[in-house]
Amino acid sequence: MRAIKRSLSDPIGACSSGFRLDAAYFVGYISLMAHDHDHDEASHLSEMDLRVRALETILVEKGYIESAALDRIIELYETKIGPHIGAQVIAKAWSDPAFRQLLFEDASKAVNALGQERRIGEHLIAIENTPQVHNMVVCTLCSCYPTDVLGLPPMWYKSFAYRSKTVKEPRAVLAAFGITLPAETEIRVWDSTAETRYLVVPMRPAGTDGWSEAQLATLITRDCMIGAGLPKKPNEVA
Numbered sequence: 001m002r003a004i005k006r007s008l009s010d011p012i013g014a015c016s017s018g019f020r021l022d023a024a025y026f027v028g029y030i031s032l033m034a035h036d037h038d039h040d041e042a043s044h045l046s047e048m049d050l051r052v053r054a055l056e057t058i059l060v061e062k063g064y065i066e067s068a069a070l071d072r073i074i075e076l077y078e079t080k081i082g083p084h085i086g087a088q089v090i091a092k093a094w095s096d097p098a099f100r101q102l103l104f105e106d107a108s109k110a111v112n113a114l115g116q117e118r119r120i121g122e123h124l125i126a127i128e129n130t131p132q133v134h135n136m137v138v139c140t141l142c143s144c145y146p147t148d149v150l151g152l153p154p155m156w157y158k159s160f161a162y163r164s165k166t167v168k169e170p171r172a173v174l175a176a177f178g179i180t181l182p183a184e185t186e187i188r189v190w191d192s193t194a195e196t197r198y199l200v201v202p203m204r205p206a207g208t209d210g211w212s213e214a215q216l217a218t219l220i221t222r223d224c225m226i227g228a229g230l231p232k233k234p235n236e237v238a
């Protein structure tokens with residue numbers, strides 16, 4: 001039961017207006033997941049598709065969710081919510097000292113001040129990479145993720161291999177992503193929960209003096225905001 005309750009709240013972050021909306025977000029979320037898994041629905045429905053459709057049908061019939069609400073949620077996550085929001089946040093933190101300070105004091109408040117599509121809840125924590133410390137984010141239990149600022153999690157984030165190995169051998173996981181950090185750099189691993197999500201603020205790349213926030217945002221990848229990557233170098237986007 002605990003796992004189910006966590007899953008219901010997992011994809012929505014800030015949303016707390018009752019089971020009806022929780023259920024709609026949950027089904028919308030797994031509908032997207034199912035869509036990710038199988039595009040060959042004309043001839044074959046995967047087991048995941050069948051389960052999602054059965055769940056959707058029952059919840060609609062019982063009046064817990066509305067199909068129109070589901071469509072709206074799916075559209076939201078396909079077109080409006082994604083890592084471009086996180087990139088905007090990081091670029092501003094690199095450019096605006098007052099925003100940077102607020103971000104580390106209260107990340108939810110800082111991000112909401114930017115006027116996103118949806119207000120995020122009071123659960124987001126920004127963690128700063130420095131030459132001394134590199135941060136990585138994982139959810140060891142399931143797949144808790146800062147969806148409001150990064151969109152849907154990548155498949156590898158939800159894999160058992162990432163969830164288990166990141167805790168035990170973060171350096172090896174980084175190597176698998178092509179990242180080698182100095183031996184003296186400490187790697188801290190943060191375990192996300194339904195109540196607490198983390199956003200890694202990477203170090204601003206050298207050679208970007210005078211860049212606008214829009215230019216800086218082009219350097220910021222989804223993976224570097226999870227800690228599984230580094231920002232692009234200026235010559236990679238020039």
Ligand code: FE
Nearest residue numbers: 139142143144
């Ligand atoms: Fe989780």
